[in-house]
Amino acid sequence: MEHVVAAAVIDARGIVTGWSEGARLLTGHPAEEAVGRAATDLLAEELPRLPAPGWTRPVVVRHRDGHPVALTVTACPVLGPDGEPAGWTLTAERPSAPEPTVAGRAFQQASMSMSVFDPDQHYLRLNEVACKVMGVPEDVLLGRHFPDTVEEAEHSRGFNWHLRHVAETGRPVRYESWTGAPSLNREHAWTTEMWPVREPSGEVVGVALAAFDSTEQYLARQRLALLNEAAASIGTTLDMVRTTEEVVALLVPRFADFVSVDLLDWVLGADEPPPVPDGEVVLRRVAHGSAREGTPEAAVRLGETDVHPPFSPPARALREGRAVRIQAGEPDFMRWLVERNTRDPEGRRFRTGVHSVISVPLRARGTTLGVLVGVRIAHPDDYEDDDAVFAEELASRAAVCIDNARRFARERTTALALQHSLLPRGLPGQAAVEVAHRYLPSGSTAGIGGDWFDVIPLSGSRVALVVGDVVGHGIPSSATMGRLCMAVRTLADVDLPPDELLTHLDDLVTHLAGYQEGGDGDEVAELGATCLYAVYDPVSRRLDLAAAGHPAPALLLPDGRAELIRMTPGPPLGVGGLPFEAVELELPEGAVVALYTDGLIEDRDRDVDRATGELCSALTAPTATLDALCDTVLKAVLPEEPSDDVALLLARTRALGADRVATWDVDPDPAHVAATRQAATEQLAAWGLEEAAFVTELVVSELVTNAIRYGEPPIRLRLIRDRSLICEVSDGSSTSPHLRRAHAFDEGGRGLLLVAQLTQRWGSRQTDRGKTIWAEQTLEPG
Numbered sequence: 001m002e003h004v005v006a007a008a009v010i011d012a013r014g015i016v017t018g019w020s021e022g023a024r025l026l027t028g029h030p031a032e033e034a035v036g037r038a039a040t041d042l043l044a045e046e047l048p049r050l051p052a053p054g055w056t057r058p059v060v061v062r063h064r065d066g067h068p069v070a071l072t073v074t075a076c077p078v079l080g081p082d083g084e085p086a087g088w089t090l091t092a093e094r095p096s097a098p099e100p101t102v103a104g105r106a107f108q109q110a111s112m113s114m115s116v117f118d119p120d121q122h123y124l125r126l127n128e129v130a131c132k133v134m135g136v137p138e139d140v141l142l143g144r145h146f147p148d149t150v151e152e153a154e155h156s157r158g159f160n161w162h163l164r165h166v167a168e169t170g171r172p173v174r175y176e177s178w179t180g181a182p183s184l185n186r187e188h189a190w191t192t193e194m195w196p197v198r199e200p201s202g203e204v205v206g207v208a209l210a211a212f213d214s215t216e217q218y219l220a221r222q223r224l225a226l227l228n229e230a231a232a233s234i235g236t237t238l239d240m241v242r243t244t245e246e247v248v249a250l251l252v253p254r255f256a257d258f259v260s261v262d263l264l265d266w267v268l269g270a271d272e273p274p275p276v277p278d279g280e281v282v283l284r285r286v287a288h289g290s291a292r293e294g295t296p297e298a299a300v301r302l303g304e305t306d307v308h309p310p311f312s313p314p315a316r317a318l319r320e321g322r323a324v325r326i327q328a329g330e331p332d333f334m335r336w337l338v339e340r341n342t343r344d345p346e347g348r349r350f351r352t353g354v355h356s357v358i359s360v361p362l363r364a365r366g367t368t369l370g371v372l373v374g375v376r377i378a379h380p381d382d383y384e385d386d387d388a389v390f391a392e393e394l395a396s397r398a399a400v401c402i403d404n405a406r407r408f409a410r411e412r413t414t415a416l417a418l419q420h421s422l423l424p425r426g427l428p429g430q431a432a433v434e435v436a437h438r439y440l441p442s443g444s445t446a447g448i449g450g451d452w453f454d455v456i457p458l459s460g461s462r463v464a465l466v467v468g469d470v471v472g473h474g475i476p477s478s479a480t481m482g483r484l485c486m487a488v489r490t491l492a493d494v495d496l497p498p499d500e501l502l503t504h505l506d507d508l509v510t511h512l513a514g515y516q517e518g519g520d521g522d523e524v525a526e527l528g529a530t531c532l533y534a535v536y537d538p539v540s541r542r543l544d545l546a547a548a549g550h551p552a553p554a555l556l557l558p559d560g561r562a563e564l565i566r567m568t569p570g571p572p573l574g575v576g577g578l579p580f581e582a583v584e585l586e587l588p589e590g591a592v593v594a595l596y597t598d599g600l601i602e603d604r605d606r607d608v609d610r611a612t613g614e615l616c617s618a619l620t621a622p623t624a625t626l627d628a629l630c631d632t633v634l635k636a637v638l639p640e641e642p643s644d645d646v647a648l649l650l651a652r653t654r655a656l657g658a659d660r661v662a663t664w665d666v667d668p669d670p671a672h673v674a675a676t677r678q679a680a681t682e683q684l685a686a687w688g689l690e691e692a693a694f695v696t697e698l699v700v701s702e703l704v705t706n707a708i709r710y711g712e713p714p715i716r717l718r719l720i721r722d723r724s725l726i727c728e729v730s731d732g733s734s735t736s737p738h739l740r741r742a743h744a745f746d747e748g749g750r751g752l753l754l755v756a757q758l759t760q761r762w763g764s765r766q767t768d769r770g771k772t773i774w775a776e777q778t779l780e781p782g
Contacts (some may be wrong), residue, residue, distance in 0.1 A: 048288030070143025
């Protein structure tokens, strides 16, 4: 283009008074149209402020045909007779391209967008990349104000703010942004450097910038950030459904507009994995989510199964063990959409602008669990190789969390089944106490614990009340609990006092721990447990109890007072070598003894003393039944989210009065056996139990005769009328009887064998003063 210089004169009022031929060539306005008009009418932007005389700056005027023209204008003041400015003389020329120097070519050929602005944000220079980003040639932008060349938006305001900031402060800046550009169909990440352009004097006369497209690096950082976020947000619970929902929440909408997680049915059932099928695959929808309300992309409901043909992305991902990507326009893509739309039960269409799909197998520890599907609709980019690598890494982490939840569910189910099989289902009816109980398994990630309880009928209408807690959680704790439960029943059958029973139980736990640790017993605490064992006698109304590291029971008296039983608990089972101290107290009829495990009163954020106070207070609440009192106690005392199992056993005491118990002191003379037998027969008649007289006479005769012959004084006979008829003979000897089979020519030895055959059960127990041999007969209900 020919180099043209224009000249114009403007008076103090801003009216054009002179117009050269060069001005006509540059603007298209002849002198007769320009002279006499306001200079502002010829500008395409506001008239710039006029600084000191001799200023030069870009100005944009409007050509006669309407398009803007960028000019470089120099203004000199015209002085009047009084020396004051009377107007301005303006000379203008179109900005020329720089000389093709090495520096100029480097600027134009740079691979990044480079621009130069004056201090007021007008374009002074752009390279080829900047022009491509803006979508227009350089001469259209030169001299124009930046805000006039872009749409009003948050990112453009930020860009303009940085331009002003550098011009005003003279300090360079570097910042990153995620914005669009006029010639781009989507937003990009930009890294922009801005720095001031100075005169030798130091005055800032412009702002230069360089910006490069950092979209790939930005997306890579976003993917890495998602992976880091996944480590904290996925697998916060050991619940499979919740875990899959966390995966969906992480990916929508940053990675996909719709995400679904489908699992194989065996995973939800916590079973062992079958082989992955080669043909069609049946998956169950566990979680899905969409960037749009209502999840319109979902072809199946949550919890429903979906059949995927062999060519479908989910089936291929499971079969090939890798991420499978398909894009709009590919044959399998259209075939899959048509197949899904045909089977949509509600008439919804999966093809709602979908242009890219990725399916990733969920595999953990060599086992395929299901598939994750991501769909892009509003997201402009198709899934690429980097997305597939990211998706496989994320799916691998998510699958481990899902598999952990599956394993936890399987172990919890197994431990709970084992726990329930070992806990008493139907407690036997007996006259000593009325019982009610509750067992609440822990819902925490630690798993089912080893809490247990039991009610064991003993001889003489007595009953043993047991509650215990094994250290740890899961199947090992449940198994150890089962061992201890059976051991306590066995020791209870021997009729050991509470402190002696706990001593034997402590030895057992020590042996079990030593066996588990290879026989050295160095880590006994790993199999440690606590236990409380109590024996209640309804005849004497005496409660004997001892504890091994277990909380003391609470006692509710008939007058409404509730308190903890004062006792000194021994060490936990498994410590070994330390004694256990028994406590003995007499209870009134109708007292309630509350045995429980520490999960009821202990928690990280609770004060134990306050919790036990709440327990005693809850026991005093008026309730219709003992069963209802259990619920009241749990509701009042139990934490909102208990971190441990809870076992609660309530026992209301009963008493067998003198009308149901008969006692005789027996002279150690065989001649008195007949009289004793007669007294027992008369007592049965008084009780209306004549039908039991024959067997009772034989039992009394045999047991009393044995006591006189082999025992030591004092000898005592006691009959107890309970749900069964109990015959007890005590003597001062500690020698235990042994049942043996008599030979044909033996004159004795048939006594205990006869007792065993005539009664429901029999046995012996040691006492402080010797031993007691007892036998029970079943009574006909009447």
